Amino acid sequence: xxxxxxxxxxxxxxxxxxxxxxxxxxxxxxxxxxxxxxxxxxxxxxxxxxxxxxxxxxxxxxxxxxxxxxxxxxxxxxxxxxxxxxxxxxxxxxxxxxxxxxxxxxxxxxxxxxxxxxxxxxxxxxxxxxxxxxxxxxxxxxxxxxxxxxxxxxxxxxxxxxxxxxxxxxxxxxxxxxxxxxxxxxxxxxxxxxxxxxxxxxxxxxxxxxxxxxxxxxxxxxxxxxxxxxxxxxxxxxxxxxxxxxxxxxxxxx
Amino acid sequence: xxxxxxxxxxxxxxxxxxxxxxxxxxxxxxxxxxxxxxxxxxxxxxxxxxxxxxxxxxxxxxxxxxxxxxxxxxxxxxxxxxxxxxxxxxxxxxxxxxxxxxxxxxxxxxxxxxxxxxxxxxxxxxxxxxxxxxxxxxxxxxxxxxxxxxxxxxxxxxxxxxxxxxxxxxxxxxxxxxxxxxxxxxxxxxxxxxxxxxxxxxxxxxxxxxxxxxxxxxxxxxxxxxxxxxxxxxxxxxxxxxxxxx
Ligand SMILES: Nc1ncnc2c1ncn2[C@@H]1O[C@H](COP(=O)(O)OP(=O)(O)O)[C@@H](O)[C@H]1O
Ligand SMILES: [Mg+2]
Numbered sequence: 001x002x003x004x005x006x007x008x009x010x011x012x013x014x015x016x017x018x019x020x021x022x023x024x025x026x027x028x029x030x031x032x033x034x035x036x037x038x039x040x041x042x043x044x045x046x047x048x049x050x051x052x053x054x055x056x057x058x059x060x061x062x063x064x065x066x067x068x069x070x071x072x073x074x075x076x077x078x079x080x081x082x083x084x085x086x087x088x089x090x091x092x093x094x095x096x097x098x099x100x101x102x103x104x105x106x107x108x109x110x111x112x113x114x115x116x117x118x119x120x121x122x123x124x125x126x127x128x129x130x131x132x133x134x135x136x137x138x139x140x141x142x143x144x145x146x147x148x149x150x151x152x153x154x155x156x157x158x159x160x161x162x163x164x165x166x167x168x169x170x171x172x173x174x175x176x177x178x179x180x181x182x183x184x185x186x187x188x189x190x191x192x193x194x195x196x197x198x199x200x201x202x203x204x205x206x207x208x209x210x211x212x213x214x215x216x217x218x219x220x221x222x223x224x225x226x227x228x229x230x231x232x233x234x235x236x237x238x239x240x241x242x243x244x245x246x247x248x249x250x251x252x253x254x
Numbered sequence: 255x256x257x258x259x260x261x262x263x264x265x266x267x268x269x270x271x272x273x274x275x276x277x278x279x280x281x282x283x284x285x286x287x288x289x290x291x292x293x294x295x296x297x298x299x300x301x302x303x304x305x306x307x308x309x310x311x312x313x314x315x316x317x318x319x320x321x322x323x324x325x326x327x328x329x330x331x332x333x334x335x336x337x338x339x340x341x342x343x344x345x346x347x348x349x350x351x352x353x354x355x356x357x358x359x360x361x362x363x364x365x366x367x368x369x370x371x372x373x374x375x376x377x378x379x380x381x382x383x384x385x386x387x388x389x390x391x392x393x394x395x396x397x398x399x400x401x402x403x404x405x406x407x408x409x410x411x412x413x414x415x416x417x418x419x420x421x422x423x424x425x426x427x428x429x430x431x432x433x434x435x436x437x438x439x440x441x442x443x444x445x446x447x448x449x450x451x452x453x454x455x456x457x458x459x460x461x462x463x464x465x466x467x468x469x470x471x472x473x474x475x476x477x478x479x480x481x482x483x484x485x486x487x488x489x490x491x492x493x494x495x496x497x498x499x500x
Contacts, residue, residue, distance in 0.1 A: 045372075048376055050372055050375055074378045077376065077378040078378050080376065082373065082376045084369040084372065085369070086368050088369040088372065088373040089370075090373070091364075091370070104277075105277060105377060106377070106378070
């Protein structure tokens with residue numbers, strides 16, 4: 001569980017996050033939604049400890065990040081996994097090396113143990129015949145699987161995903177969403193996902209917060225989001241053409 | 255002055271590079287890779303350039319020695335001095351600011367824009383140490399490149415001088431041994447070490463702190479080349495003043 005209390009973050013005097021308070025639950029896929037530029041990535045990077053908020057606190061299962069010393073912060077960081085928007089795979093390393101990298105850096109395991117663990121997660125994310133390939137030689141969907149495998153190889157307690165299905169076709173996007181959700185449940189991880197994709201919202205939106213211009217505009221789950229009369233949220237939800245048509249049909253009484 | 259700000263950040267970066275070391279076995283692999291990219295990969299172009307620069311220096315000196323009273327061996331002496339003191343350490347380093355520099359800036363810059371640096375940081379790795387330290391260590395081998403350049407440059411002068419009919423082989427060899435001051439070599443290698451450090455760190459700085467996308471990576475590479483060259487030329491002037499004109 002991650003508890004966020006009144007987070008503020010500014011760049012060059014311009015406040016990007018203007019006081020966000022919320023809770024992300026363990027074993028659940030928690031979604032941060034909002035239009036581009038609403039501060040989702042900045043918020044996620046605050047949760048990761050890559051950005052330090054000027055004000056507010058973030059607690060990870062009761063541990064307040066700002067009160068930890070450097071060593072404790074590093075240990076907490078190693079319990080986090082991150083799937084970046086563009087996958088951020090190390091392009092000079094093969095798929096296998098990418099996945100083994102966190103193990104190589106932070107454990108004293110033997111090469112064979114690392115290989116076993118790597119193959120375990122490779123199987124889990126259904127990556128076939130890609131071990132020796134470079135990231136540039138595989139498709140976007142495969143890259144995403146590698147990124148997920150690399151993020152979970154150290155068995156993190158917290159998993160963060162920045163727009164995990166951007167640039168993927170709708171079908172692959174759904175498969176990736178479901179994969180993340182299954183992994184979350186299986187390992188009882190607190191997962192936080194940035195997205196602006198309504199398909200993800202409907203598929204895996206167990207807890208949703210809606211950001212608008214740095215404020216938390218609304219929170220709820222995937223059934224509530226279709227019932228709210230918050231204008232910003234409904235605008236967002238029905239900005240997709242398909243939903244617009246569904247909405248129109250609903251209003252006409254189908 | 256916004257440059258002051260950058261200078262401050264540059265020194266903070268250097269401090270960051272030498273703190274919180276990456277695991278030794280990982281560093282070793284990275285260092286070997288950098289030696290391959292930065293040092294081994296530069297030898298070919300260096301040999302090529304040094305040979306022709308040495309040759310031209312010898313021809314220019316020969317053509318300007320019109321007074322029959324001046325001994326021909328001066329051609330060798332002048333080639334040796336200019337190659338060792340300036341052409342090998344300084345000129346080659348300026349070329350390397352283009353070759354090695356833009357390679358470093360674009361590779362680190364690409365890692366920045368594709369969030370690979372963030373990925374390292376998230377894992378709790380000191381990305382500055384991981385990325386820049388191996389480059390600095392690899393560049394400790396750079397003086398070998400310059401030593402090769404000195405040797406090949408003088409050899410180029412010999413070939414052009416002797417086979418161009420400006421000087422006899424024995425005159426050239428005698429000239430090479432004229433008034434040799436060992437401190438000149440010391441001076442040249444002090445410069446080389448400093449330039450090696452600048453070549454590793456200034457382009458890293460431009461790549462590491464860049465913002466934006468692919469287009470900006472290109473711009474950052476250009477800026478890195480310009481700034482590395484400017485700093486090399488200025489520090490060359492200062493070092494020469496300090497070490498030789500006492
Ligand atoms: N490192 C940074 N420095 C300055 N401004 C930033 C930085 N990162 C993000 N911003 C600004 O913060 C705002 C929100 O960005 P972001 O969180 O990326 O939005 P999104 O919701 O699309 O992920 C944008 O206006 C962006 O320009
Ligand atoms: Mg974003």
